[in-house]
Amino acid sequence: MTSDVQLATRPADVSARDRVDAAKNLVVSFVLNGKPLSVAVAPTELLADTLREGLGLTGTKVACGTGDCGTCTAILDGEAVRSCLMLTAMVAGKTVETIEGLAGESDIHPIQQAFIDTGAVQCGYCTPGMILAAKALLDENPKPSADDIKEAISGNLCRCTGYTKIIEAIDKVANAVA
Amino acid sequence: MEKLDIVGQSKQRVDALVKVTGQAKYSADLRRPDMLIAKALFAKYPHAIIKSIDVSKAEKLDGVAAVMTAKDLPGRNGYGILVPDKPVIAERKTKYEGDPVAIVAAVNLDTAEKAIALIEVVYEPLHAYDDPREAMKDDAVKIHEQHPAAEKGNILCVLKLDRGDVDKAFAEADIVIENDYETPMVDHAYLEPDIAIAELDSTTGGLILTSAGQAVYATKRCLAPVFGLPQSKVRVVAPVIGGGFGGKEDSTLDVCAVAGVLALKTRRPVYFELTRAEVFRTTGKRHASYIKHRLAANRDGKIVAIDVQTILDKGAYVSMGGTKAPLHGVTMRTLVYAGGTYAIPNARARAYSVFTNHPYSCAFRGFGAPQVQFAVECQIDELAHRIGMDPVAVRTLNMLKDGDMTITGQIMKESRGLGLGECIQKVTQRIKWDQPIDHGKGPVRRGKGFGAFIYGTGIPLAFEGSSAFANLELDGTLNVAVSSTEMGQGIATTVAQLAAQTFGVKYESVDVVFSDTGRSPDSGPTVGSRSAVMVGNAVAEACRQLRSRLLEVAGKQFFQADPSTLTIKDGLVYVEGRPENAEKVATIAARAFVSQVPLSVIGTWFPPQPTFNSADGQGEPYHAYGFGAHAVEIEVDTETGVINVLRSVLACDVGKAINPAIVEGQMEGGAAQAVGYGLMEEPIMAAGVMQNTGFHNYMIPTTKDLPDLESVIVEHSNELGPYGAKGIGEPPLIAGAPAIRNAIYDAIGVKINIIPLTPRRVLEAIRQQAGQAR
Amino acid sequence: MAQTEFFRPGNLAAALDLLDQYREQAVIVNGGTDIVERIAHGGVRRAAIIYIHEIPELRGIGEGDGFVRIGGAVTYNDILASPLCCQFTALEQAVKEIGSPSIRVRGTPAGNLGTAVPAGDCCAAMMALDAEVVAASRQGERAIKLADLIIDYRRTALAANELIREIRIPVVPGGKTASAFLRLTSRKGQDIAQASAAVRLTLDGDVCRHAVIAMGSVSKVTVRAYSLEKAVAGKTVADAAEEIKAMVPAEVALRAADNPAFAARPTANIERQYKESVIGVIVARAMMTAYGKILAGEQ
Numbered sequence A: 001m002t003s004d005v006q007l008a009t010r011p012a013d014v015s016a017r018d019r020v021d022a023a024k025n026l027v028v029s030f031v032l033n034g035k036p037l038s039v040a041v042a043p044t045e046l047l048a049d050t051l052r053e054g055l056g057l058t059g060t061k062v063a064c065g066t067g068d069c070g071t072c073t074a075i076l077d078g079e080a081v082r083s084c085l086m087l088t089a090m091v092a093g094k095t096v097e098t099i100e101g102l103a104g105e106s107d108i109h110p111i112q113q114a115f116i117d118t119g120a121v122q123c124g125y126c127t128p129g130m131i132l133a134a135k136a137l138l139d140e141n142p143k144p145s146a147d148d149i150k151e152a153i154s155g156n157l158c159r160c161t162g163y164t165k166i167i168e169a170i171d172k173v174a175n176a177v178a
Numbered sequence B: 001m002e003k004l005d006i007v008g009q010s011k012q013r014v015d016a017l018v019k020v021t022g023q024a025k026y027s028a029d030l031r032r033p034d035m036l037i038a039k040a041l042f043a044k045y046p047h048a049i050i051k052s053i054d055v056s057k058a059e060k061l062d063g064v065a066a067v068m069t070a071k072d073l074p075g076r077n078g079y080g081i082l083v084p085d086k087p088v089i090a091e092r093k094t095k096y097e098g099d100p101v102a103i104v105a106a107v108n109l110d111t112a113e114k115a116i117a118l119i120e121v122v123y124e125p126l127h128a129y130d131d132p133r134e135a136m137k138d139d140a141v142k143i144h145e146q147h148p149a150a151e152k153g154n155i156l157c158v159l160k161l162d163r164g165d166v167d168k169a170f171a172e173a174d175i176v177i178e179n180d181y182e183t184p185m186v187d188h189a190y191l192e193p194d195i196a197i198a199e200l201d202s203t204t205g206g207l208i209l210t211s212a213g214q215a216v217y218a219t220k221r222c223l224a225p226v227f228g229l230p231q232s233k234v235r236v237v238a239p240v241i242g243g244g245f246g247g248k249e250d251s252t253l254d255v256c257a258v259a260g261v262l263a264l265k266t267r268r269p270v271y272f273e274l275t276r277a278e279v280f281r282t283t284g285k286r287h288a289s290y291i292k293h294r295l296a297a298n299r300d301g302k303i304v305a306i307d308v309q310t311i312l313d314k315g316a317y318v319s320m321g322g323t324k325a326p327l328h329g330v331t332m333r334t335l336v337y338a339g340g341t342y343a344i345p346n347a348r349a350r351a352y353s354v355f356t357n358h359p360y361s362c363a364f365r366g367f368g369a370p371q372v373q374f375a376v377e378c379q380i381d382e383l384a385h386r387i388g389m390d391p392v393a394v395r396t397l398n399m400l401k402d403g404d405m406t407i408t409g410q411i412m413k414e415s416r417g418l419g420l421g422e423c424i425q426k427v428t429q430r431i432k433w434d435q436p437i438d439h440g441k442g443p444v445r446r447g448k449g450f451g452a453f454i455y456g457t458g459i460p461l462a463f464e465g466s467s468a469f470a471n472l473e474l475d476g477t478l479n480v481a482v483s484s485t486e487m488g489q490g491i492a493t494t495v496a497q498l499a500a501q502t503f504g505v506k507y508e509s510v511d512v513v514f515s516d517t518g519r520s521p522d523s524g525p526t527v528g529s530r531s532a533v534m535v536g537n538a539v540a541e542a543c544r545q546l547r548s549r550l551l552e553v554a555g556k557q558f559f560q561a562d563p564s565t566l567t568i569k570d571g572l573v574y575v576e577g578r579p580e581n582a583e584k585v586a587t588i589a590a591r592a593f594v595s596q597v598p599l600s601v602i603g604t605w606f607p608p609q610p611t612f613n614s615a616d617g618q619g620e621p622y623h624a625y626g627f628g629a630h631a632v633e634i635e636v637d638t639e640t641g642v643i644n645v646l647r648s649v650l651a652c653d654v655g656k657a658i659n660p661a662i663v664e665g666q667m668e669g670g671a672a673q674a675v676g677y678g679l680m681e682e683p684i685m686a687a688g689v690m691q692n693t694g695f696h697n698y699m700i701p702t703t704k705d706l707p708d709l710e711s712v713i714v715e716h717s718n719e720l721g722p723y724g725a726k727g728i729g730e731p732p733l734i735a736g737a738p739a740i741r742n743a744i745y746d747a748i749g750v751k752i753n754i755i756p757l758t759p760r761r762v763l764e765a766i767r768q769q770a771g772q773a774r
Numbered sequence C: 001m002a003q004t005e006f007f008r009p010g011n012l013a014a015a016l017d018l019l020d021q022y023r024e025q026a027v028i029v030n031g032g033t034d035i036v037e038r039i040a041h042g043g044v045r046r047a048a049i050i051y052i053h054e055i056p057e058l059r060g061i062g063e064g065d066g067f068v069r070i071g072g073a074v075t076y077n078d079i080l081a082s083p084l085c086c087q088f089t090a091l092e093q094a095v096k097e098i099g100s101p102s103i104r105v106r107g108t109p110a111g112n113l114g115t116a117v118p119a120g121d122c123c124a125a126m127m128a129l130d131a132e133v134v135a136a137s138r139q140g141e142r143a144i145k146l147a148d149l150i151i152d153y154r155r156t157a158l159a160a161n162e163l164i165r166e167i168r169i170p171v172v173p174g175g176k177t178a179s180a181f182l183r184l185t186s187r188k189g190q191d192i193a194q195a196s197a198a199v200r201l202t203l204d205g206d207v208c209r210h211a212v213i214a215m216g217s218v219s220k221v222t223v224r225a226y227s228l229e230k231a232v233a234g235k236t237v238a239d240a241a242e243e244i245k246a247m248v249p250a251e252v253a254l255r256a257a258d259n260p261a262f263a264a265r266p267t268a269n270i271e272r273q274y275k276e277s278v279i280g281v282i283v284a285r286a287m288m289t290a291y292g293k294i295l296a297g298e299q
Helices: A047-054 A110-118 A127-140 A146-152 A163-172 B016-020 B054-059 B109-117 B165-170 B217-229 B253-264 B276-282 B328-335 B369-389 B391-398 B421-429 B491-503 B530-560 B585-593 B658-677 B734-748 B759-771 C011-024 C034-040 C074-078 C091-097 C109-115 C121-128 C228-234 C237-245 C270-296
Strands: A005-007 A026-032 A035-041 A073-076 A081-082 A093-097 B035-042 B047-052 B063-067 B100-106 B120-125 B156-162 B175-183 B196-202 B207-211 B236-237 B270-273 B288-297 B304-313 B346-355 B444-456 B466-472 B476-484 B510-514 B566-569 B572-577 B600-605 B625-635 B643-653 B709-714 C003-008 C028-031 C048-051 C061-064 C067-071 C132-137 C140-145 C148-154 C163-170 C178-186 C193-204 C209-218
Touching: A005 A073, A005 B658, A026 C067, A035 A047, A047 A073, A047 C011, A073 A127, A081 A127, A110 A127, A110 B016, A127 A146, A127 A163, A127 B016, A127 B165, A146 A163, B016 B530, B035 B109, B035 B276, B035 B476, B047 B100, B054 B063, B054 B236, B063 B109, B063 B253, B100 B109, B100 B253, B109 B510, B109 B709, B109 C003, B165 B304, B165 B346, B175 B369, B207 B217, B207 B253, B217 B236, B217 B253, B288 B369, B304 B328, B304 B369, B328 B346, B369 B391, B369 B444, B369 B734, B391 B421, B391 B444, B391 B709, B421 B444, B421 B625, B421 B643, B421 B709, B444 B600, B444 B734, B466 B491, B466 B530, B476 B491, B476 B530, B491 B510, B491 B530, B530 B566, B530 B572, B530 B585, B530 B600, B566 C163, B572 C148, B643 B734, B658 B709, B658 B734, B759 C270, C011 C028, C011 C048, C011 C132, C011 C163, C028 C034, C067 C109, C074 C091, C091 C121, C091 C193, C091 C270, C109 C121, C109 C163, C121 C193, C121 C209, C178 C270, C193 C270, C209 C228, C209 C237, C209 C270, C237 C270
Parallel strands: A026 A093, B035 B270, B207 B236, B304 B346, B476 B510, B643 B709, C003 C048, C028 C048
Antiparallel strands: A026 A035, A073 A081, A073 A093, B035 B100, B047 B120, B063 B100, B156 B346, B175 B288, B196 B207, B196 B270, B288 B304, B444 B625, B466 B476, B466 B600, B566 B572, B625 B643, C061 C067, C067 C163, C132 C140, C132 C163, C178 C193, C193 C209
């Protein structure tokens, strides 16, 4: 075992909605939204649950729990992943970004602003995941084509918008005149 | 006419910022101290006699706070929006997979699940009905041994529409087109699963239910008897909702009932969330339909009569399916729209609503209209092909115009907005309908298809109408409260724009409270494409009253002028034309406050009372109708049956777009759901058991399944709507599926009358036709 | 059962030690896109979770001894970023459409092979490319041909203490050989194959000298279509493609006798008919794509 995963001695708080009825005997350290932290988790605990239940970051949504909808998207070392398909123990030593980490002190992120401006938000349940998938795309490929955008969010389901304004919002950020 | 500077603008949604930052709190994001987690043991067999239930092992499990079966309930074991026929917990029989047999509350989810696994139930399975045509036969086993509303056996109701002399018209017509059509059940597939939190109300001794629901007042009324509480002691709150589309009018009752009885039993807050698989298996669906559609026309293309029989798969419970008078529900809509958006002098329609062992069929965007208008729009296309006329020309020839009568006998009036002609014109122009398409030569062929639709605004029942609350604050800001829910459709924003425009403050000065029976009067349920119009009018009425009270004070105490010469704009009051001498609304509000002028107002609005006679289908069910046209261009892979939608152009007559971006959002979302409805969405049922209960096998469109969805807003003003508005929530879904089906015919000459048009179904039809040709 | 333990071995030897120690009581987690859901929701409960995804020895892509070598923890995205891997068109095409982008970031070809489901796109591509895996255990290593690795639905020939250290694809000289992969899905985005085919075609002039054809989602495991391979040999590609379009290869096994689990599904009959209707078309199209690649001078 590497040093960033070890047995913890202190009992963790157990939230009533935690799926795992097991001891949180693993301390996992990672960087979350720019800040290093250590959190006690059960070995089989999902990152989505740690974020939502353990850390109270409920901007990450869970709509299916089977990796099919993309609402639980988080950014792991710069890449969009599904936090419902990651054990928290797997992110030890890594950097994780969630929707809560995107806005600055005074300004929201340009992608967030573009979603507002283009009317890309309806019920909002897919929105955090969509925005994070878009951010991972634009960080890697600042000038994506329309097809690149469609591909990047093809695993993020939306039932309200038909994606048209979401694609428009991402395109708007990419092709904004600097 | 007053110049509109707020209504008609794409104002930033009031809920956008919290949603893009992840701060919006949905039901799943809420916590209560000392909260228990609930789980339900759902029926193992969709249709079975329950012989025995043993919960003793579950009760003994550490961490279990309560296990309940039907005998432990505090009140009536039945609820439903129209008829209380759905049990909280099944007692003697299970009627579909979603019937709870026992429910549990425990300290955490794991424990609750373990407890559920320890409950032992002995069943005697019965034949489960998948097909209403089988279930309606005389010898079928009655699914409800005794049902409060059923007419005969498994037939819940038969509704009729009769107009003119149908038999004569058919006998004399040049052309008769007769086809059978089938449309599937569909899951709403809202992303937010169903959730309820129930907790005791320490003040009233009653219950507070927090749940993603579309009708907070209806939930209170339906469930109070279940809890054995007076309605006054049940408060229902809906936080922002992650999509509803009609489904959360009912499904919220399911989760609230379970959480509520457990909270009463344990005296602790109870949280109940359905897993995605449970959402698929247990919550309501669109009514599947089996339609026999006969259409008679003359050689010149004029339709003279229709004769339509629709059999609806009701599923296990009435839900919004409708009964005989006065609660007609979805069943009635299949009569009203049996002739589509066309003037047809002779009409006969019969609609049968039949129980099966499927999930209850409920409200779903379009409410019966997508089913029958799929049939109508296919029929019209076939008529056009038979007489060698352009499909759009046939529609234009027959469409309802000012002074025409619908098949329910209602006269259409341009003053209520009749924009179909303009929709058709805009769509055909944009998709270049008159230019021939290159159908292609290889295995992949192209085609264009068209569909048109009509949809009434509101609920065609006697109670239709709304109340809303407006309170002018002393700093000049305005609070508006409505019981409508914000499920993404943008009602909070729309209401804020209407209030700001009507009263005269800045859009940013209005805050809207929504969907809390404790904080707002009854604006009615958030369904039926009604809220912008019904609730909007009630809000506007409240704001008009506030405005005139304020102007009265301003005229008397500030300007020494007749109030009618004054205006309010951007929070300033002044004599019309003299903005340089203005007083702030806040200043006048403060004076009004000390002058015993009430600054809290309930505004109400009722449309002309809807009428509908379920014996002959005649009446004026809606005060106004929305219209639209939808054209698509598609590709068919003739070797695999795969359809690719290349273009989608949709025009809707919305009366007035209060917020054009929100209206476009409704249109784009509706068009996307239409592609899903037309091409891929279909619960696969086998003896009442749903086979595809995840997003990996119940398919909804992804970005790669949709083209850029083009929308054109058309505005033919409705004299009774706020600023001319009509409903827009549901209509955009209606004509997409038939347009796709018609495009396939255009591409390859193959006629398919069953949706969804899955690759398998398309390929089968192609091969069948090739086989017949040989 | 005792509490599950999570292990994150820092190198291959440590991983193999753990695996040897826990054997059936261990579950290997690589990218996690398939197994994590089952671990978290209780479908798979083991004493030890052995997380191998970040073991350096498993992350490399290289070339040697006539093979392209793909480490056991190499992701789909790594494949797409590697010209070495993308020289195999079938592999590139198979990987490109697996799941969704956030699945391809984590998911691995080795995981796809180890999971051994009939819809595994990599399984078909790798089989057509004549790939083999190197299975490692504390006791040593052995090479296993793909056809021998996948022995049944979700079952491989790997022992409980073995893991896939690398996948090897033989490099065939270009010019006359190319490959392609094609799949048919119900939905265009994020879906698994209804039917898929991978073809490696070797030409002799205009004539098929040799074609290796693998099919997915038409049997309980990925299968070689030997019957089609035989049928196309010696024919021009155009003739061969036309001929196999309408064929239902003998290796398609969806009936109760050879595929009871599939046949038990309530929808098996209609699914089977459709799969049988299109598999020939899919193979023919993949073959035509490979042919096009050869003509265009690609491998």
